[in-house]
Amino acid sequence: MKYILNRLFFFVITLFFALTLNFVIPRLMPGDPAERLLMRFGPNIDDRAIEAMRIALGLDKEKDLFTQYVEYLKNTFTGNFGISYLHYPVPVKQVLASSLPWTLGLVGTSTIISFILGTLLGVYAGWRRDRKIGSGILIFSLCLRSIAYFWLAMLFLYVFGYRLGWFPLANAYSTKENLYGIKFVLSVIYHAVLPSMTLIVASLGNWILTMRNNMISVLAEDYIILAEAKGLDEGYIMLRYAARNAILPSITAFGISLGFVVSGALLTEIVYSYPGVGYQLYRAVLSQDFPLIQAIFFFVSLSVLLANLVMDFLYAFLDPRVRG
Amino acid sequence: MFEVVGLNAGYEFRHKFVHAVRNVSFKVEEQDFFGIAGESGCGKTTLMFASLALLKKPGKVISGRVLLDGTDLLSLRASELKQVRWKKISLVTQSSMNSLNPVMKIKDQMADVLIRNHGFSKKDAYELVKEKLKLVGIAPERMENYPHQLSGGMRQRVVIAMALLLSPRVVFMDEPATALDVVVQRSILQQIEDLREREHFSIVFITHDISLLFELATKIAIMYAGEFVEVGKAKTVYSEPMHPYTKGLIEALPSISRDLDRYKSIPGRPIDLALKIEGCPFRERCSFAFERCRVEKPELRFINGRWVACHLY
Amino acid sequence: MWKIGLGIILFFVLMAVFAPYLSKYSPNRTVSLPYQPPSREHWLGTDRLGRDIMSQVIHGSRLSLIIGISTGLLMTLIATGIGMMAGYFGGLLDRILSILMDIFLVIPGIPLMIVISSYVRVRGPLVVILVIALTSWGSGARVIRSQVLSLKNREFVMASRVVGESNLRIIFFEILPNMLSLVASIFFNSVLYAIIGEASLSFLGLSDVSKITWGTMLYWAQNANALLNGMWYWVFAPGLCIVLLGTSFALLSFSIDEITNPRLKAR
Amino acid sequence: MVIAVTGPFQRNFNPYFAGATGYIAAGFIYETLIYSNTKTGELIPWLASEYEWSPDLKEITFKLRKNVTWSDGMPLTAEDVVFTFETLRKFPALDSPGVWKGGVTNVQKLDEYTVKITLEKVNTFIIYSIAGVYILPKHLWEKVEDPSKFTNENPVGTGAYLLDSFSDQVVVLKKNPNYWNADKVKVEKIRIPAFSGNESAQLAVARGELDWAGINYPQIERLAQQNKDIKYWFAEGNPVFLFFNLSKKPFDDVVLRKAFAHAIDTDQLVKIGMTGYAAPVNPVVIKSGYEYLIVEDLKNLWWKHDPKTAERLFQQAGFKKGKDGILAKDETKLSFDLLVPAGWTDWIAVCELLSQQLRDYGVELKVTPVDFGQYLQKIRNKDFDVVLSWANYGPTVYHFYDNFMNSNNAFVGSNRGGWIDERTDELLAKMKQTSSLDELKSIIAELQKIVLENVPAVPLYYNPVWFIYSTKNFTGWPSEKNPYVEPRITGMDKIYLVMHLEPVK
Amino acid sequence: MPSVLRVTGLKKEFTVRRGFKVFTLKALRGVDLELNEKEIVSVVGESGCGKTTLLRVLARLYEPTAGKIELFGKELPRKLNRKEELKFRKLVQMVFQDPFASLNPTKKISYILERPLKIHRIGNEEQILKNVLEDVELTPPESFLEKFPHELSGGQRQRVVFARAIVTKPKIILADEPTSMLDVSIKSGVLNLMLKLKAEHDISFLHVTHDLAAAKYISDRIVVMYAGLIVEEGDAKQIVSKPLHPYTMLLREAAPDPGRSSSASLTDVGEPPSLVNPPRGCPFEPRCTYAQPRCKEPVEMRIVDGRKVRCVLY
Numbered sequence A: 001m002k003y004i005l006n007r008l009f010f011f012v013i014t015l016f017f018a019l020t021l022n023f024v025i026p027r028l029m030p031g032d033p034a035e036r037l038l039m040r041f042g043p044n045i046d047d048r049a050i051e052a053m054r055i056a057l058g059l060d061k062e063k064d065l066f067t068q069y070v071e072y073l074k075n076t077f078t079g080n081f082g083i084s085y086l087h088y089p090v091p092v093k094q095v096l097a098s099s100l101p102w103t104l105g106l107v108g109t110s111t112i113i114s115f116i117l118g119t120l121l122g123v124y125a126g127w128r129r130d131r132k133i134g135s136g137i138l139i140f141s142l143c144l145r146s147i148a149y150f151w152l153a154m155l156f157l158y159v160f161g162y163r164l165g166w167f168p169l170a171n172a173y174s175t176k177e178n179l180y181g182i183k184f185v186l187s188v189i190y191h192a193v194l195p196s197m198t199l200i201v202a203s204l205g206n207w208i209l210t211m212r213n214n215m216i217s218v219l220a221e222d223y224i225i226l227a228e229a230k231g232l233d234e235g236y237i238m239l240r241y242a243a244r245n246a247i248l249p250s251i252t253a254f255g256i257s258l259g260f261v262v263s264g265a266l267l268t269e270i271v272y273s274y275p276g277v278g279y280q281l282y283r284a285v286l287s288q289d290f291p292l293i294q295a296i297f298f299f300v301s302l303s304v305l306l307a308n309l310v311m312d313f314l315y316a317f318l319d320p321r322v323r324g
Numbered sequence B: 001m002f003e004v005v006g007l008n009a010g011y012e013f014r015h016k017f018v019h020a021v022r023n024v025s026f027k028v029e030e031q032d033f034f035g036i037a038g039e040s041g042c043g044k045t046t047l048m049f050a051s052l053a054l055l056k057k058p059g060k061v062i063s064g065r066v067l068l069d070g071t072d073l074l075s076l077r078a079s080e081l082k083q084v085r086w087k088k089i090s091l092v093t094q095s096s097m098n099s100l101n102p103v104m105k106i107k108d109q110m111a112d113v114l115i116r117n118h119g120f121s122k123k124d125a126y127e128l129v130k131e132k133l134k135l136v137g138i139a140p141e142r143m144e145n146y147p148h149q150l151s152g153g154m155r156q157r158v159v160i161a162m163a164l165l166l167s168p169r170v171v172f173m174d175e176p177a178t179a180l181d182v183v184v185q186r187s188i189l190q191q192i193e194d195l196r197e198r199e200h201f202s203i204v205f206i207t208h209d210i211s212l213l214f215e216l217a218t219k220i221a222i223m224y225a226g227e228f229v230e231v232g233k234a235k236t237v238y239s240e241p242m243h244p245y246t247k248g249l250i251e252a253l254p255s256i257s258r259d260l261d262r263y264k265s266i267p268g269r270p271i272d273l274a275l276k277i278e279g280c281p282f283r284e285r286c287s288f289a290f291e292r293c294r295v296e297k298p299e300l301r302f303i304n305g306r307w308v309a310c311h312l313y
Numbered sequence C: 001m002w003k004i005g006l007g008i009i010l011f012f013v014l015m016a017v018f019a020p021y022l023s024k025y026s027p028n029r030t031v032s033l034p035y036q037p038p039s040r041e042h043w044l045g046t047d048r049l050g051r052d053i054m055s056q057v058i059h060g061s062r063l064s065l066i067i068g069i070s071t072g073l074l075m076t077l078i079a080t081g082i083g084m085m086a087g088y089f090g091g092l093l094d095r096i097l098s099i100l101m102d103i104f105l106v107i108p109g110i111p112l113m114i115v116i117s118s119y120v121r122v123r124g125p126l127v128v129i130l131v132i133a134l135t136s137w138g139s140g141a142r143v144i145r146s147q148v149l150s151l152k153n154r155e156f157v158m159a160s161r162v163v164g165e166s167n168l169r170i171i172f173f174e175i176l177p178n179m180l181s182l183v184a185s186i187f188f189n190s191v192l193y194a195i196i197g198e199a200s201l202s203f204l205g206l207s208d209v210s211k212i213t214w215g216t217m218l219y220w221a222q223n224a225n226a227l228l229n230g231m232w233y234w235v236f237a238p239g240l241c242i243v244l245l246g247t248s249f250a251l252l253s254f255s256i257d258e259i260t261n262p263r264l265k266a267r
Numbered sequence D: 001m002v003i004a005v006t007g008p009f010q011r012n013f014n015p016y017f018a019g020a021t022g023y024i025a026a027g028f029i030y031e032t033l034i035y036s037n038t039k040t041g042e043l044i045p046w047l048a049s050e051y052e053w054s055p056d057l058k059e060i061t062f063k064l065r066k067n068v069t070w071s072d073g074m075p076l077t078a079e080d081v082v083f084t085f086e087t088l089r090k091f092p093a094l095d096s097p098g099v100w101k102g103g104v105t106n107v108q109k110l111d112e113y114t115v116k117i118t119l120e121k122v123n124t125f126i127i128y129s130i131a132g133v134y135i136l137p138k139h140l141w142e143k144v145e146d147p148s149k150f151t152n153e154n155p156v157g158t159g160a161y162l163l164d165s166f167s168d169q170v171v172v173l174k175k176n177p178n179y180w181n182a183d184k185v186k187v188e189k190i191r192i193p194a195f196s197g198n199e200s201a202q203l204a205v206a207r208g209e210l211d212w213a214g215i216n217y218p219q220i221e222r223l224a225q226q227n228k229d230i231k232y233w234f235a236e237g238n239p240v241f242l243f244f245n246l247s248k249k250p251f252d253d254v255v256l257r258k259a260f261a262h263a264i265d266t267d268q269l270v271k272i273g274m275t276g277y278a279a280p281v282n283p284v285v286i287k288s289g290y291e292y293l294i295v296e297d298l299k300n301l302w303w304k305h306d307p308k309t310a311e312r313l314f315q316q317a318g319f320k321k322g323k324d325g326i327l328a329k330d331e332t333k334l335s336f337d338l339l340v341p342a343g344w345t346d347w348i349a350v351c352e353l354l355s356q357q358l359r360d361y362g363v364e365l366k367v368t369p370v371d372f373g374q375y376l377q378k379i380r381n382k383d384f385d386v387v388l389s390w391a392n393y394g395p396t397v398y399h400f401y402d403n404f405m406n407s408n409n410a411f412v413g414s415n416r417g418g419w420i421d422e423r424t425d426e427l428l429a430k431m432k433q434t435s436s437l438d439e440l441k442s443i444i445a446e447l448q449k450i451v452l453e454n455v456p457a458v459p460l461y462y463n464p465v466w467f468i469y470s471t472k473n474f475t476g477w478p479s480e481k482n483p484y485v486e487p488r489i490t491g492m493d494k495i496y497l498v499m500h501l502e503p504v505k
Numbered sequence E: 001m002p003s004v005l006r007v008t009g010l011k012k013e014f015t016v017r018r019g020f021k022v023f024t025l026k027a028l029r030g031v032d033l034e035l036n037e038k039e040i041v042s043v044v045g046e047s048g049c050g051k052t053t054l055l056r057v058l059a060r061l062y063e064p065t066a067g068k069i070e071l072f073g074k075e076l077p078r079k080l081n082r083k084e085e086l087k088f089r090k091l092v093q094m095v096f097q098d099p100f101a102s103l104n105p106t107k108k109i110s111y112i113l114e115r116p117l118k119i120h121r122i123g124n125e126e127q128i129l130k131n132v133l134e135d136v137e138l139t140p141p142e143s144f145l146e147k148f149p150h151e152l153s154g155g156q157r158q159r160v161v162f163a164r165a166i167v168t169k170p171k172i173i174l175a176d177e178p179t180s181m182l183d184v185s186i187k188s189g190v191l192n193l194m195l196k197l198k199a200e201h202d203i204s205f206l207h208v209t210h211d212l213a214a215a216k217y218i219s220d221r222i223v224v225m226y227a228g229l230i231v232e233e234g235d236a237k238q239i240v241s242k243p244l245h246p247y248t249m250l251l252r253e254a255a256p257d258p259g260r261s262s263s264a265s266l267t268d269v270g271e272p273p274s275l276v277n278p279p280r281g282c283p284f285e286p287r288c289t290y291a292q293p294r295c296k297e298p299v300e301m302r303i304v305d306g307r308k309v310r311c312v313l314y
C-alpha cells in the first residue's frame, strides 16, 4: 500500500513536471507559428495568407506568462488543448482522438509481444549462458540494441513491402475500398504487421539483455542451488525459481524502457505513414503546431507514465515483499 | 553408510585449475555428527557440492567416488539422481537466509519437491510440511507466509525443516547459522542436535568456527588447503590435537572456560589452491617443519585412534 | 568480446582520421551526375547532388564519431555528477535529484528531443549534442547513484571520514576511482544511445543536414527515395555503419559489466 | 479516381482553411464566382455566368447562374454571395483571398441573381481576389457562431462532388447528381487516401496505385520508363531567386550583383539541384504564355552563365582573392551564410551547388538551413546577406512584378531583398489602374529594363508544380503539350482539371 | 585512571521511511559510558542492539540525538568546525569490522597510510610509515608499502587498518568487531595487536564484539548492551565468570565453548524487542525467565559487587 502511494506520488510529480516542461520550452523560444503553418505549402504560398492566419490563431494578442500558465493547466485538465494550427480549426482533442488509439494499439501489442518474447529468450540465454546458444542469443541481442528503429523500418518496408510486396506500404487500413466489420479488422491487422514487426525486433534486444542479466544474478542465489539439490527438474527451476524472481527487476526495467520503445515507435510510424501520434508529432513539429506538439508530448508522457504505474502495480502484485 | 573416496575437485578459472578438494576421503556412520572445519577458502563448500554431485561449471570433479548405501552418486544419471536427492541426502546451504525463494509461499517451496519428484498428492505434501515445521518449532500456519515475513532464525529453521522433509539419511549443513546472532545460532544448533537424536539421521556439518564444532560434533575433520589433515573423535582431537595446524587452531582460540594468558595465532596465510603443492601444504606456517615436509607429502595415516597427515608421527 | 568491440571502434577511428586519404573524392563536391549506380568510379554510386556516397560514408564517420563520443562524454559527465551528488549527500537533495532522474528516465526521449530541437532555432552538431545529452542522462545517473549509495556505506569511505578527509576528496578520490568501470560502462552505453539518437534526429531533419554524418546521409537517402529507386546501398551503408559502431560500444559496455560485476560472474 | 494528399485527415471541410480536407472542400465541394486559370491567364465564369466592370473601373456586377442549387436542395442566390463576402469582412481570418484589404468597400445584392461589388479606388487586380472567394450557403452558415473556427463536418456546397465517406485515412467523394454542370463531370468517385508525406505517396506511385499525385518523385523518368501508364508534368510554379540584402554592404553594389548573376550556372542548378524537374527562368522572369511581353530590344542586357565576365565583374567591384582564397575588399569578405528553409531538401541541394559553384570564384557561401519561421523572420528583420527564396508569381505577370518589386513588399513580401525605387512604385501603381494592354506592355517593358540594369535578385528557376498522373484509368490530363490548367490540388484548378478527364473504357 | 572519554545520556534515533510512513528507530536510548586511559572496554550484545551505532556516534559519523560526550574532560560541541574536527580526528580513530571493505581497493598501502599524515600536516616521512607498519607487525615494511590491499591476506589488511588508525598517534581507538571476519587461526593475532598497542602507545580501546571469549581475553571491562541500553557493566573476568543480568547469562550460555561439560537448553530464545516501539520497562522482560510484574516499569542501573547492572533482581 505504502509502495503504491509512493508510486502515485511520483506519478503526479512527474506528470506535473512534464506539463511544466511542455509549457516552458516553447515559451523560451521566439517564433511565429502562423508562418510556419503555411510553410508546408512550400514556395507557392501567398504572403497575405500569413496575416489572416495570425489573426485566426489569436497570436496577435499578448498575455503575461503566469496567466498563460494557469490557463494552460486549466485547459489541460479540462482536456481542452486548443485548436491545432496545422489542422485549423480542428481542435487538438479531435486530432488526438483520431491518432492516439493507433499508436496505443500498435505500441501496446508489439511491446507486449516483444517483451514476452524477449523475456523468454533472455531466460533461456541466462539459463544456458555457458553454452553456444546462450552466447548466440546474447550477441544477437547486443546487435539488435544498436539498430535504429527507423532504419530497420526502412529496410523492412523495402524488403517486405516493396520488393516482396507481402505487406502494404502505408496507412493503417486499406484505403482502396471501404471496409466494415471483420474485414476492416483484418485489414488493420494486415497493415500493422510491418510496423509492429519493426517494433518487436528493434526492442527485443533490450528485453533479452535485461532478462538475461537478471537471470544470471538470480542464478547465483542460494535458493537456486537448493532447488537443484532438491532434485527438481531444470525446466521447473528455470521458470518457477529463476525466471519468476528475475522477472521482477525486468518489470521495473520494462516501465523505464517503455520510453525508448515509444520513442522508436514514433519514428517507425513516420516511416510507415502510420496515422498515430508519432506521425502527427512529426508533422506538428514541421509546422510548429504548438498546441498539437504540447498535447502529443503530454499524452505520450502520460501514457508512458500510466504504463509505468501499471507496471508498478503489477510489480507490487508479483513481489510478495512489496505487497506485504 | 555414506562414504567419500579419493575425491578431487576444483574450478577451471582463467586457464588455471583451482584444486580446491584434494584427495579427500571420509566415512559417515549412522547418526554421526561429522564436523568439517577449516579456514575460509580451504574448500569446504566445494567438498560438499562435489559430494552431492552438485558442482557446476566452472567447477569440476576430477576423480573420486561418493558412495551412499553402496551406489556412487557421481555415476548416476540425472533421473536416478533425482530420486536419491532429498530422499536420502539433503542439505542446508551456507547462507540459509537466502536459501528460500522470496516469491514462493513457504508451503509451496517445501512441497514442490514432494509433489513433483516423489509422487505426493497436494494434500499429503502439505500435511508433511506442517508436520516438519512443527518439528523445528514453527507454527504450521506459518507455511502460508512468504520468507520475508519470517525472522532470520525462523527462516533458518524452515530450511532445516525442508532438509528433513523426506527423512533423509544424511544432511549436509554448510555454516547453517553463521549469519545469525550468537543466541539464535546457539538455539538452532541445539535444535539440530535434538532433531538428529530423535530423527536418526547423520549430519555432515561444515564450519570455520571450530570451537562450535568441538562442542557439538561426534567426529571432526580438520581441513587445510583442500585436504583433510586430521580426522578423529571431537573430544579427543580437542584435548590432544596431533597435527600442528590443529594444535595451532586450538591455541589461537580464546575460550570462555579456559584461561590462557596469551593466545597465539598461526603465522602466515594459507597456500594458493591454484598452485601445485609439493610436500606438506602447511609447512610454511608450521613451527615443527623439517626437510622431509618440503619434499614429501604426508599421507593421512591412522595413528592413536585417529587419522593424521603429518611427518611428525 | 571486448576485443571485437575495440577492433570495430579502432577501424572507424582510423577511417575518420584518414578519411581524406581513404576517400577518392571530397564528400561535399559534385563529382558526377546525380543518382549514378555503383561503379568502379563510385563504389556506392552518387547521391542526388552527384556526390560520391562512398566518400560520404567514410567522411561521415568523423562527425558521427565526434558527436557520438562527445555526447556520450557529456551525458556521462552529467550522469556522474548528478548521480554522485544525489547518492553521496542524500537527504532532500537526493530526493529532488532522484525524482528528476526518474522523470528524465520515464519521459520518452525522442519526443522530448524532437520537441526541444524543434524549438531551438539553431541547427548543428552542438545542438544535437546538447539536446541528446540533456535529455538522456537519467538512467546513467540512477545507476551511479545507487552505486555511490552502496559505496558510501562501505567501510573504507567511513574510514576516510574518520581520518578527516573532506567530502570532495572522498567523492573524487575515494569513491570515484572505485566506480571507473561503471562510469566507463555508462559512457559506452551513452555513446551507443547518442549514435542512435543523432541518427534519429538527423533522419527527421532536426540537425544540420548539410553536415555529413551517417544520420544525415540517411535523411538524404530517404528524401531522394533511395529505396524505391533501387539505391538500397545508400540506405544500407550508413545504417550498417551505425549498427556496427553501436554494437561495438554495446559490446564494450557489456564486457565491462561482465568482467566487473561480480553478480554476472561465474559462481 | 485516386488522388494522393498528405494526411492523416481531420474532419474539416471549411474551404477557407488550408488543411488537407480544406483543399478537398475548396473546388470539389465549394466554388467561386469566377475561376482564374493561372496557366492560361483566362478568367472563366463559374457560379457567375457573367460579370461586368463599370466604365470607371470602380464597380463590378456579377450575374449568377440560375440553375445552381446547394446540395441540400436550396437554390443559390445573391443572398448567399453577399453573406459570404460579409462573413469574410467580419472574420478577417477567413479573408485569405484579401478582397476587403484589396479595396472592396461594399457588396450589394441588386436582385436575386445579381450582385454588385464596389471598390474604393481603381484596382483591376481585385477580380483575381474575388476568384478566390468560395461561396457559402447562407441558410446554414448564418447559424454558425464563428465561421473562422467552424470545421463544417458535413459540407453542403454547390460543387461537383458530395462527401461520400470520411475517415482519417481516406476521404471519398461522389459525383453530385444535381450539379449545375453535371454532364461535364465524368469521374464518378474520387478516393483520396491520406499519405504521411512524400515517401509513402511515392511508394504508392511506384506501385501504380494513384491516378494523380502532386508530389516530387526523384528519378521519375525511371519509373515512367518501367510503367508506361505513369506520366508526369512539372509545370512552372513560382520563380526562385538568390536574393541579396540590398539594404547593406556589399550588396548595395550593382556590379557585385551582376557578377553573381554571371557566375551562377543555373543549368546545373536545374539539372542536378532540381534533378532536371524545374523549368529554367529568363532574366526578366516572364513565364511561358506571356512571351509576347518580352522586349526583344532588351535582350542584349540579359545575362547568362559566363565565368569570365563574372570574374571581371568581381574585380571591377574591387574584390581580390585573399590568402584564404576568398574574395575581399577592405573589411568586407565575400563569405556569407546562405539561408534556406530547413527541410526543403531540393532547395538545400540547390544551395549546396550554389556554394560549390561560387567557391570557384572565391565566394564562400555557407549553407545554413534554418527553421522556416526563423527564415521569414530573418528576412523581415533584414538579418541576412544572401538567401534562397521565391517570389509569388500570382495569376499574371503583372501580379508578379508587383509582388517582386513593390516597395510595399520590401522584406515583408516577395520583394525579399528590399528593392526600393520610386520609379518602380509609380509604374506599378499605374499598372493597377489601367485596362489597356498596350499601356501594360509599355509599363512592363520599363520594369524589365529596371530589372536587367539593377539585378535586384538573381532568378534561378521556376519551382516545379509537382504533377504525376496515370493514364491507366483516365485520359485528358493536362501536360506540357496541352497545358490547359496548372495541375494543382489546391483551389479551383483541380475541378477544372477533373472536368477534362474521360474514363478509359 | 583518568577518563579519556565519557558519555552521558547518549541517544541516537534514526528516521526510517517506508513509503510515506516515517518511523523513529531508537538505536541508542540513553547510554552512559566511560573509557579510561590505557583501558580496553568491550561492548558485547546481540546483533542489532546498537553497538555499531554507538561507535559511529562516538566517531562523529552519526550525529547524536541527545547526550553529552566529553573528551579528556572537555565537552565536545555539537557542531565542529573543520579545525576542531581535525583535532578530534587526530585523537579518535576507528577500526572497522570488514578488513576487505575498509581499505580502498584502488589505492596502495603507502597512499592509505600517508593520507592521515597529509591531512593532519604531520609531514610525510617514510620513517613514520615504516614505524607504524612495524608496530602492527607487518615486516619488512618496505615490501608492504607498494602493495594494493587485494594483495594482502585478511589479517594483514586488518593490521594495515590498525596502522592507519595509529599513524596520527591517537589516544582512543573505536574498534567495531575487528576480528569477526577473520579466520580462527589469525583472530588472536589481531587481539594481541590491540593489547600491544594499548601497552606501547597508551591507546584506549572501545571494542565492540559479540564474541564473549575474545572480550574476556583482551578487555579490562565489559559492557553488555541490549536493545539500545546498557544492562550490565563491570570487570571483564567477573562478567564472564559470573554474569548477573539474565541477558548476560543467556549470552554466556550461547557462546561456543568446547571446554564446557554440558549446556543448558536454549531451544526457544525469543527475539529482541522492536526498536521502534521499545518496551517501557526492562527491554529483556519479554524473554526473561525471571520476569516479574515490576519489570514492566523502567529499571535503573544498580551497583552490585562493584558492578553495574540494570535488573530488578538485585
Ligand SMILES: Nc1ncnc2c1ncn2[C@@H]1O[C@H](COP(=O)(O)OP(=O)(O)OP(=O)(O)O)[C@@H](O)[C@H]1O
Pocket: B011, B012, B013, B018, B020, B038, B039, B040, B041, B042, B043, B044, B045, B046, B047, B058, B059, B094, B208, B273, C266, C267
Ligand atoms: N566459481 C569458482 N571459480 C574459481 N574458484 C573458485 C570458485 N568457487 C570457489 N573457488 C575457489 O575454491 C576455493 C575453495 O572454495 P570454497 O567455497 O569451497 O571454500 P570454503 O572452505 O567453503 O570457504 P568459506 O569458509 O569462505 O565458505 C577457494 O580458494 C575459492 O577461491
Ligand SMILES: Nc1ncnc2c1ncn2[C@@H]1O[C@H](COP(=O)(O)OP(=O)(O)OP(=O)(O)O)[C@@H](O)[C@H]1O
Pocket: E014, E015, E016, E025, E027, E045, E046, E047, E048, E049, E050, E051, E052, E053, E054, E210, E275
Ligand atoms: N543508518 C541507519 N539508519 C536506520 N537504522 C539504522 C541505521 N544504522 C543502524 N540502524 C538500526 O539501528 C539498530 C542498531 O544497529 P547497530 O548496527 O548499531 O547494531 P549492532 O549492535 O552493531 O548489530 P551487529 O551486531 O549486527 O553489528 C538496528 O536495528 C539497525 O537496524
Ligand SMILES: [Mg+2]
Pocket: B044, B045, B046, B094, B174
Ligand atoms: Mg563455504
Ligand SMILES: [Mg+2]
Pocket: E051, E052, E053
Ligand atoms: Mg555492528
